[in-house]
Amino acid sequence: MQLATMSSGLQRRLLLLLLVPLCLLAGVNAWFDYRYADAAALQQDRQLLKLVPLLADSVIARGKTSDAPPVLLMAPVIAEFLRDRVGLSAFCIADLEGRVLLGHDWLSGLPPTTREPEFASAEQGGVTYRIVSQRLQTAAGELVVRLADGSDPRQQWVKLVLLKVLLPNLVLMVLGVFVVNWAVRQALRPLLDLKEAVEQRSPSDLSAMDVQASPEEVRPLVQSLNRLFGLVNAQAESQRRFVTDAAHQLRTPLAGLQAQVEAWAQAASMPVATCSSCGKFIQNQPLAPVNKVQAAINIGVEQIRRLRDATRRTSQLANQLLALSRADAHGLDQQPVQTVDLKELCETLLEAHLDAATAKQIDLGLDVQAVQVAGHAWLLRELLGNLTDNALKYTPAGGVVTLRCGRMPDGGAAFLEVEDNGPGVPVEERQRVLARFYRMPGTASQGNGLGLAIVDEIARAHHGLLVVGNAREGRGARFTLVFPV
Numbered sequence: 001m002q003l004a005t006m007s008s009g010l011q012r013r014l015l016l017l018l019l020v021p022l023c024l025l026a027g028v029n030a031w032f033d034y035r036y037a038d039a040a041a042l043q044q045d046r047q048l049l050k051l052v053p054l055l056a057d058s059v060i061a062r063g064k065t066s067d068a069p070p071v072l073l074m075a076p077v078i079a080e081f082l083r084d085r086v087g088l089s090a091f092c093i094a095d096l097e098g099r100v101l102l103g104h105d106w107l108s109g110l111p112p113t114t115r116e117p118e119f120a121s122a123e124q125g126g127v128t129y130r131i132v133s134q135r136l137q138t139a140a141g142e143l144v145v146r147l148a149d150g151s152d153p154r155q156q157w158v159k160l161v162l163l164k165v166l167l168p169n170l171v172l173m174v175l176g177v178f179v180v181n182w183a184v185r186q187a188l189r190p191l192l193d194l195k196e197a198v199e200q201r202s203p204s205d206l207s208a209m210d211v212q213a214s215p216e217e218v219r220p221l222v223q224s225l226n227r228l229f230g231l232v233n234a235q236a237e238s239q240r241r242f243v244t245d246a247a248h249q250l251r252t253p254l255a256g257l258q259a260q261v262e263a264w265a266q267a268a269s270m271p272v273a274t275c276s277s278c279g280k281f282i283q284n285q286p287l288a289p290v291n292k293v294q295a296a297i298n299i300g301v302e303q304i305r306r307l308r309d310a311t312r313r314t315s316q317l318a319n320q321l322l323a324l325s326r327a328d329a330h331g332l333d334q335q336p337v338q339t340v341d342l343k344e345l346c347e348t349l350l351e352a353h354l355d356a357a358t359a360k361q362i363d364l365g366l367d368v369q370a371v372q373v374a375g376h377a378w379l380l381r382e383l384l385g386n387l388t389d390n391a392l393k394y395t396p397a398g399g400v401v402t403l404r405c406g407r408m409p410d411g412g413a414a415f416l417e418v419e420d421n422g423p424g425v426p427v428e429e430r431q432r433v434l435a436r437f438y439r440m441p442g443t444a445s446q447g448n449g450l451g452l453a454i455v456d457e458i459a460r461a462h463h464g465l466l467v468v469g470n471a472r473e474g475r476g477a478r479f480t481l482v483f484p485v
Contacts, residue, residue, distance in 0.1 A: 014184045022176050048132040048147055049117055054078055055091060056136040056145045069101045070140035088127060088150035093143055111135060111144040190215045194222065206233040340377045342405035342416055343368045349384050350403060353392060361397045369406035371414045373483045375462045380416070383458040386451040387418035387479050395422040414483045421476035430468040455479070
């Protein structure tokens, strides 16, 4: 999650750092376009200033009458200027009162007050013209000469800025966003791959990652992750060794204590009475307690039985802790596996639990097929033993417990299953019962809440799927371990 957030933030920063300069460059480009238009307009102004005297020199004589226009012989340069800019150029010759004598009437206006040239801009027919006006001495006397140019880039720039400047830059920026975004994603792909590799790891996989497979810029991060994995692995390994050593150390004294308590409980369970004449204890006599000594002895027997039960639970807890530590050991996947015959395993567990089933009048049976899987035999024996113990513990007298193995109906994956007709496991409790030290509310039998946790851990160690469901007949529980194909 942190890597995903970091990658997303890095992507935003890269896009920001790349696109903001791109937008600034687009603005600078627009400014240079305007400056270029401005420089071209200044050059055009100079050209108009050069052409105005030539237009005045084109007036070669007065009109025949005072109202007649002067005689005009267009200079070749002026003629070429007007011919090259048809529809974008105009001229007029006006008197000092502003009356147009020759040329275009829309260029009429007040004459300049001095002999200095005057520039102005006017719009005519949808075209913005740059107009220069100057009072000059001609063959027909002093007249006002006006020359207009509609191709002035500065005048057209405001109208054409959207089409020629902003639109191309906008298209460039939009394309740049997609291209840069794609490029950034491709550049960050190794980081996203690293994120996915970390997310797909199981909690028990603390092996080092391949540093050389990552880009050079990401290698320090991968090396830091490897160091972190190493520290966590060392700490977890230390804890596992502690649990394993503690369970080993507890097994021997607990086994001795349990043997002594069992013998004591067996001896104490014999009926005891006292002789009324001599006061001596008489064993193996089915007599009712007749005095306070007998009552005290009965209380002691009950306490011994409780002590025996507590010792059994403690011994079972030590064995389960040891099994859980072994099933959770790091590097179990690297340990060599062996071919396990599930049919033989079921038969062995049936023999081991047959006495307990007979004592409780439970029909313990087999429904097995010849099937073999790759795994750890001692772990699968622990798994099946725990499931069988639970089934016998929770199934009432006269019930049925069945051990099964074979292949799924589609003939693919192998499975190992224990089914009973006991109270079953409610749907809402089927995930909780796999947690460590969890026992369902209302459970009457004694236990430590580790049996199913060990089963789930062993299933994970074999990369199998543990399914908790109802029995085939509807009532009861069914635990099925489906092995990978």
